[in-house]
Amino acid sequence: MAFQTNQVVNFHYTLKNEDGAVLESTVDNEPMGFLAGQGQILPKLEQALSEMKVNEKRTITLAPADAYGEFRPDAIQTAQRSNFPPDTQLESGMQFWASMEDGQQMPFVIKEVKGDDITIDFNHPLAGMTLTFDVEFMGTREASEEEIAHGHVHGPAGHHH
């Protein structure tokens, strides 16, 4: 069924990489919930779910361009130690947010710390990967006024306040 604006869509998923290794799964937890039509999950995934019946299962494989994008070597950059909070011990794997000139916040990860030179990576952790989602469509419900106002789903697997 096609989703309506302000519907909450629930589904279970297991996300695997090209080697079949499980990266994320909701199966032993509450299903994932999102607001339809707001770009909260990958568009191809939402499209596939919208074509499914309740409790139907499908395996959906997405190329990088349909998932989290190609890996971009130029997204790996060098920053200076002075760009970071002075009291923070910097280590590879740490995640930060950079404020862009247009006010946008961009997440990045530290790849390497070499003295004052900090190698940082703006690629999404899943960039460049072909991803397979084993999904089960669990159905829809009407979003509450509060959820619509907040722009996200509340409940066990949703946003907690």
Ligand SMILES: [Zn+2]
């Ligand atoms: Zn909220």
